[in-house]
Amino acid sequence: MTSATESTAAELSAHAAAGRRAAWRRLAAYVGRNKGYYAFWLATVLAYTAAFLAIPVLVGNCVKALRLGLGADEVAWRAGILAGVALAGAVVRFFSRILVFNAAREIEYEIRNDLFAQLERLPRSFYSQWRTGDIMSRCVNDTNAVRMLLGVGVLNLIQTPILYLGALGVMFSIDAQLTLLVMLPYPAFILIARTLGRSIHHWSLLVQEGLADLSHRLQESISGIAVVKAYAMEDAMARRFNETNQELYRRSLGVVRANASMPAVVMLLPATAMWLILLVGGQKIVDGGMMPEDFFKFAMYIYQLTFPTFIMGWVVALVQRGAASMQRIDELLSIEPSIQDTPETQHVESIRGEIEFRHLTFRYLGENRGAVLRDVSLHIPAGTTLGIVGPVGSGKSTLVSLIPRLYEVDDGQVFIDGIDLNRIPLKTLRGHIAMVPQESFLFSQTLADNVAFGLERTDAASVRAASERAQLAKDVADLPHGYETVVGERGVMLSGGQRQRTALARALALDPSILILDDTLSSVDAETEAAIQRELDRVFKGRTVVIVSSRVSAVRTADRIVVLDEGRIVESGRHAELIARGGLYARLAQEQAEVNHDGSPAGGAS
Numbered sequence: 170m171t172s173a174t175e176s177t178a179a180e181l182s183a184h185a186a187a188g189r190r191a192a193w194r195r196l197a198a199y200v201g202r203n204k205g206y207y208a209f210w211l212a213t214v215l216a217y218t219a220a221f222l223a224i225p226v227l228v229g230n231c232v233k234a235l236r237l238g239l240g241a242d243e244v245a246w247r248a249g250i251l252a253g254v255a256l257a258g259a260v261v262r263f264f265s266r267i268l269v270f271n272a273a274r275e276i277e278y279e280i281r282n283d284l285f286a287q288l289e290r291l292p293r294s295f296y297s298q299w300r301t302g303d304i305m306s307r308c309v310n311d312t313n314a315v316r317m318l319l320g321v322g323v324l325n326l327i328q329t330p331i332l333y334l335g336a337l338g339v340m341f342s343i344d345a346q347l348t349l350l351v352m353l354p355y356p357a358f359i360l361i362a363r364t365l366g367r368s369i370h371h372w373s374l375l376v377q378e379g380l381a382d383l384s385h386r387l388q389e390s391i392s393g394i395a396v397v398k399a400y401a402m403e404d405a406m407a408r409r410f411n412e413t414n415q416e417l418y419r420r421s422l423g424v425v426r427a428n429a430s431m432p433a434v435v436m437l438l439p440a441t442a443m444w445l446i447l448l449v450g451g452q453k454i455v456d457g458g459m460m461p462e463d464f465f466k467f468a469m470y471i472y473q474l475t476f477p478t479f480i481m482g483w484v485v486a487l488v489q490r491g492a493a494s495m496q497r498i499d500e501l502l503s504i505e506p507s508i509q510d511t512p513e514t515q516h517v518e519s520i521r522g523e524i525e526f527r528h529l530t531f532r533y534l535g536e537n538r539g540a541v542l543r544d545v546s547l548h549i550p551a552g553t554t555l556g557i558v559g560p561v562g563s564g565k566s567t568l569v570s571l572i573p574r575l576y577e578v579d580d581g582q583v584f585i586d587g588i589d590l591n592r593i594p595l596k597t598l599r600g601h602i603a604m605v606p607q608e609s610f611l612f613s614q615t616l617a618d619n620v621a622f623g624l625e626r627t628d629a630a631s632v633r634a635a636s637e638r639a640q641l642a643k644d645v646a647d648l649p650h651g652y653e654t655v656v657g658e659r660g661v662m663l664s665g666g667q668r669q670r671t672a673l674a675r676a677l678a679l680d681p682s683i684l685i686l687d688d689t690l691s692s693v694d695a696e697t698e699a700a701i702q703r704e705l706d707r708v709f710k711g712r713t714v715v716i717v718s719s720r721v722s723a724v725r726t727a728d729r730i731v732v733l734d735e736g737r738i739v740e741s742g743r744h745a746e747l748i749a750r751g752g753l754y755a756r757l758a759q760e761q762a763e764v765n766h767d768g769s770p771a772g773g774a775s
């Protein structure tokens with residue numbers, strides 16, 4: 170593909186047109202799946218149109234009966250038919266709107282589910298390239314806009330022209346000259362309606378953006394409340410919030426103004442048309458060239474058409490916005506995950522746990538900096554424990570996140586059980602590897618649910634066993650509802666060490682073939698860390714464990730330790746060998762031992 174800088178304007182616009190076509194195709198597919206709704210709706214539109222056209226004719230009939238002096242009974246009978254048709258029209262209209270709005274809601278629901286499924290499918294690299302706010306807005310605002318397009322938009326775009334065709338047909342058959350006459354003010358009116366419709370649309374968009382700003386501010390000050398309080402910034406935060414809130418208020422007044430102008434203009438059109446009819450038609454009636462009942466029919470059609478005509482400006486803006494939104498949704502849905510199973514994927518059902526890196530060089534996608542890992546070759550036999558140490562930024566987390574294939578590597582660089590990583594089904598791979606990331610995430614659910622997160626279902630026995638091994642069980646008794654304690658957003662109810670041990674328990678509950686701990690125990694005190702390690706040695710005998718740590722104490726018992734520096738393996742061996750070597754590892758051990766001598770613990774408090 171040509172890059173944007175090399176593309177000519179023609180190529181760019183062809184690209185944009187292709188994007189629009191793809192969006193419409195996708196939308197058409199959603200509509201197609203719900204075509205039952207829309208077909209039924211079209212039938213109700215035709216029924217409603219019949220009532221819409223009949224009512225002025227029936228009013229004319231009553232007027233005619235009055236003019237001919239046909240008697241009270243006859244008039245009452247004709248008025249009864251009129252009332253019946255009006256009632257039927259109202260009922261049909263009610264169901265008609267329900268049908269089309271239901272269809273729109275149904276499609277909105279489907280799109281949201283599809284978007285969410287896509288978000289779950291996309292790899293980590295996607296999330297470093299797209300902003301969260303942008304993703305959220307596509308899932309929330311854009312689906313809203315598409316719903317409006319499919320509901321109010323489709324309703325008016327299809328119904329209004331049908332009503333017009335019918336009404337103009339009847340009016341022409343009565344008096345062609347008069348029909349043309351009353352149509353005279355329409356172009357000017359449509360222009361005004363369009364301007365006003367755009368203005369309403371414009372202000373509503375501004376209000377929506379203002380609301381987004383406001384919730385962003387709100388969210389930030391809620392999640393940052395600890396910092397706000399520590400720095401005594403409450404007043405400053407309140408001032409900033411007020412500024413945003415005031416801007417939102419100003420924009421809302423714009424909507425109020427635009428909305429208020431609408432009924433005013435709505436009154437003007439029929440009044441103008443009536444004036445024209447009376448001017449010309451009045452003379453005709455006096456001359457006997459037109460019956461009064463026909464005059465009534467004209468007047469009623471004009472009144473009935475006013476509102477649908479008027480909102481066309483707004484509807485067009487809404488459809489345009491919906492189309493743009495559908496394009497943004499399509500863009501997100503069209504992304505093919507760079508990490509997924511392919512035809513080359515082999516049939517692999519379980520994993521023993523042998524890991525091998527062969528001359529692995531890795532750089533993050535879209536980053537212009539050099540490689541994060543350089544020529545890393547490393548063999549971890551199944552059932553052994555590997556320790557990885559190294560300074561911050563040396564590439565430890567990057568290296569281990571390649572094992573469950575969180576980022577993409579080329580073929581021939583990483584092998585599990587001797588099979589190229591890219592050939593192993595993702596489900597098998599991730600089902601047998603448990604990784605506790607550096608910053609693990611707890612959900613706002615109970616402790617038990619958080620531990621059981623990777624399991625098919627929450628099973629109390631496994632939750633307990635995993636918590637025991639992770640040295641979490643001893644803390645559970647102190648929690649208000651034990652395992653059923655809701656841990657709060659991101660686990661705020663728990664201390665840093667408890668959060669880390671919960672994440673560890675989550676990984677242990679999976680009973681994986683390969684366990685990866687990425688600096689998982691940094692906030693756990695040295696004593697608990699030692700206890701966890703004894704448990705791991707016991708429980709994970711025969712399985713592969715990779716422990717990343719900035720602390721030498723966490724890896725000293727490992728079968729093998731590698732030291733990473735600037736993306737390269739600079740040392741490798743057992744603890745005693747590396748100490749004897751007197752290199753980077755020995756230096757790190759020395760520094761950390763001194764810290765311990767000062768009496769302060771190597772890590773933070775639990």
Ligand code: ADP
Nearest residue numbers: 297533536541560561562563564565566567568
């Ligand atoms: P460590 O775990 O040893 O502290 P990392 O593997 O986290 O090191 O980071 C190694 C390098 O890669 C750092 O320079 C870091 O800035 C960069 N890096 C880490 N994660 C990403 C990412 N998602 N996108 C781009 N660069 C990254």
Ligand code: MG
Nearest residue numbers: 565566607688
């Ligand atoms: Mg790290």
